[in-house]
Amino acid sequence: MSFFDDADEPLTEQRTARRRGRASSGGRRPPSGPRRSGSDQQAFVIRRAIALTGIVIVVILIVLGVHSCEVSQRNSSLKNYSNSVGTLIAKSNQTGKTLFNQLSGASGASNATNLQTQVNQTLQDTRSQLNQAKQLSVPNEMRVGQQDLLLALQMRRDGVSSIATQIQQALSKAASADAAKTIAAEMARLYSSDVVYTDYTAPAVVSALHGAGIYGQPIASGQFVQNIQWLTPTFVAAKFGAALPATSSGKAAPGIHGHAMQSCSVNGTALVVGGTNTLPANPPPTFTCTFTNDGQNNETNVVVKVQVGGTSISGQSITPQTVPGHQYTAQVQLSSAPPAGSYTVTATVEKVPGETVSTHNTQTFPVTFH
The missing domain is CATH 2.60.40.10 (Immunoglobulins)
Known part of the structure; x- marks a missing residue:
């Protein structure tokens, strides 16, 4: 036997032993550890499904909570705006009452200085109310109503401003008739502000509230001009003690006059x-x-x-x-x-x-x- 024959013999025996071992095990490796039974596997799947369901529920609750907070915040802002408009228009209405009380006692030149001071203060009130309206926190749903509100309050400020410039002339015999006509024209502007608020501002506010599902919210009325007779020059002239020229250019009607x-x-x-x-x-x-x-x-x-x-x-x-x-x-x-x-x-x-x-x-x- 040669040197190489001696060296190959043990190697051949080892290979033969390995083949036998594989044959006896069916060609598969033995399991490395204990395996789960069918019931354990099912329980694991159930637990995982429950966990996932819980996560989904938590996410849904969070989303619903966030949405609920957003809705509550939006509704609160709409109600707050509506209340602010109501408070502001009530102040403006009271300013109108004050103005007409002042003008109702205008007759007599001795009142000129005092009346001018009073009307100037009323003008300041209308300016303040317009500025307050501009500073309101306005929800997006109320943008249209806000524009109409500002228009109504601006018309009131401008009307009172023009009336204030006519007080001295209205109480002066030299130009009282013309001043009375100008004041009557400005009264028409003030009355128009009532129309703007009643027909446009208030309905826009109500529409926004109803769109958010808010009902029963009180809406203030807006009445600045208390008596529409103030729109006629003759009525204004009577309050200021002014004489308007006769409107008829023809002869007096037949019959007794006096x-x-x-x-x-x-x-x-x-x-x-x-x-x-x-x-x-x-x-x-x-x-x-x-x-x-x-x-x-x-x-x-x-x-x-x-x-x-x-x-x-x-x-x-x-x-x-x-x-x-x-x-x-x-x-x-x-x-x-x-x-x-x-x-x-x-x-x-x-x-x-x-x-x-x-x-x-x-x-x-x-x-x-x-």
């Missing part, structure tokens, strides 16, 4: 014709004069004037229209306080077109001012 002065009083005390009348001079007294249309025609822009004899002190009031057979009352405030002393005070219903007899238009009273 008025009769019935009586006058001051602070509820009737003045006596030919008797003794004592009145305080300060503040300038207001005469309540009663007169009747004793003609056969309707009359317009009827002027009642009170004059303190021997002075330039007087006052007048205008009644826009009178009807035959009806009685009317004119409030006439003197332009200033008369000096202490005795005077003859004359109260007159001035002649109207077509009036031929005016002897019953006037009453005179001896008055001592103190």
